[in-house]
Amino acid sequence: MNNFEPVLSIVVPVSRMAGRFNELASWLVNIDDKRIEVVIVHDVGDDTTECELHLLLSAARIKQIKCISGRFGSPGSARNRGFADTRGKWVMFVDSDDVPDVKNVLDAIEVEKRNPDAIVGRYLTYDRVNSKMTQCVPWRSCYEQLALNPGVWRIVFLREAIERLTFTNLLMAEDQIFLAQFNPSTRKMVFVNDNFYTYYVGDAKQATRNPKSLADLSKAMQLTAALVRSRDREEIQFLGILMNRQLVTSLRRAPFVTKLRSLSIYVGLIIRVGPHRAVILTKKFFMIFTYLRSTNAD
Numbered sequence: 384m385n386n387f388e389p390v391l392s393i394v395v396p397v398s399r400m401a402g403r404f405n406e407l408a409s410w411l412v413n414i415d416d417k418r419i420e421v422v423i424v425h426d427v428g429d430d431t432t433e434c435e436l437h438l439l440l441s442a443a444r445i446k447q448i449k450c451i452s453g454r455f456g457s458p459g460s461a462r463n464r465g466f467a468d469t470r471g472k473w474v475m476f477v478d479s480d481d482v483p484d485v486k487n488v489l490d491a492i493e494v495e496k497r498n499p500d501a502i503v504g505r506y507l508t509y510d511r512v513n514s515k516m517t518q519c520v521p522w523r524s525c526y527e528q529l530a531l532n533p534g535v536w537r538i539v540f541l542r543e544a545i546e547r548l549t550f551t552n553l554l555m556a557e558d559q560i561f562l563a564q565f566n567p568s569t570r571k572m573v574f575v576n577d578n579f580y581t582y583y584v585g586d587a588k589q590a591t592r593n594p595k596s597l598a599d600l601s602k603a604m605q606l607t608a609a610l611v612r613s614r615d616r617e618e619i620q621f622l623g624i625l626m627n628r629q630l631v632t633s634l635r636r637a638p639f640v641t642k643l644r645s646l647s648i649y650v651g652l653i654i655r656v657g658p659h660r661a662v663i664l665t666k667k668f669f670m671i672f673t674y675l676r677s678t679n680a681d
Contacts, residue, residue: 389540390418391489392471393654396412396461398426401435406583407479412442414485420447421466424461425486432673443543458549466545475539476558480583487577488539489634500544500570503529504579506537511585525574526567530624531674533559537580544570554596556603559625563610568618577611602645607651611660613673619660623667626652 395407397643411421421443425436433452441452449468462476473492477483484504491502505517521528535558546565551557568612607626611619613621653661 385559387447389420389471390492391420391475391485391667392469393419393421393477393483393485394462394465394469394472394540395421395438395477395479396424396426396455396465397432397436398461399432399456400479401426401429401431403480404439406436408439408442410482410485411439412444414454415444416485416489417447418522419445419448419485420469420471420490421445423450424455424465424467425450425452425636426456426461432458443661447655450459456526457552457554459561461628466581469542473539474542474545476535477580478536480586481536482581482583484578484580488579491575491577491579492539495573497573499539499541501565501567501571502573502575503543504537504539504575504577506532506580507578508582510585510623512585513585516581519600524601525572525626526621527670529562529574530621531628531671533562533625533628534580534582536582537564538562539579540565551603551606553599553603554593554627555599558577558627560603560606563607563625566614566618566621568621584592587627594638598641600633600637601641601648604633604645606647608648611652611664612656614641616659616663619663620667623664624670627664627668627671628645630668631675 389527390516407481422442423436425433428467440448445490449462450606453464455464466474475483475488487504491504491644495502495546508517508519509515519532545565548561553560604626607622607629611622614622634642637645656664660671
């Protein structure tokens with residue numbers, strides 16, 4: 384990399400991706416914009432990914448690109464390492480099996496004059512099994528929509544707004560904990576109608592299908608519960624949705640032991656937080672089911 388300070392830094396953790404680089408290649412090879420830097424963090428887990436990754440990087444046109452290799456053990460730890468090497472005023476965290484719309488992100492940054500802490504875009508979901516593309520469905524307020532679909536990949540963060548935050552080393556929901564700590568309810572947020580991201584589903588190797596990753600949901604709920612107890616009533620409107628989303632995902636997909644732990648954490652929180660907060664949490668639980676029913680969301 385040279386000494387030019389980019390506008391946007393994109394951090395991409397990569398692990399065990401041999402034979403699955405189509406999405407990463409589709410955008411990385413084609414961008415050539417000096418306003419962008421890309422930091423690839425390879426969490427070494429096999430013998431073949433590194434070879435394919437180096438071939439891909441050699442074909443990239445962008446000059447501001449760095450690859451860091453090591454054993455980090457989780458996507459969150461890899462993102463933390465990558466963030467430490469970024470220089471851009473704005474930062475975006477992208478998964479290696481999805482596709483960001485870099486042009487739309489840059490355009491949103493360039494026209495934004497309100498000095499926000501973060502800009503949130505819309506996103507598309509592509510189902511590999513059915514070859515079907517769907518648009519993220521708006522739901523009530525922008526903040527509720529963000530809590531219901533809390534992927535950090537469709538958010539571009541002002542660097543100085545997240546410098547003191549780190550991702551946990553959980554294998555799942557680490558981005559939700561990061562977002563909860565960021566606390567959008569107290570931040571200056573801008574929501575735009577442009578698509579920032581295409582999220583791919585239907586891969587058997589995704590975290591949402593991995594029992595080991597799903598087992599971390601109860602740990603994520605413990606961390607979220609601690610935040611719910613420490614935040615004021617307005618802030619837990621967002622956190623309540625986030626925690627109930629974790630609970631529903633755990634009940635639907637996680638191993639049986641994780642389901643029991645998650646339910647125990649949730650019931651224990653309801654008992655301890657007092658009647659007003661308990662009502663908020665309970666209402667958000669039923670709101671989740673209304674949302675899932677009306678949007679056919681996963």
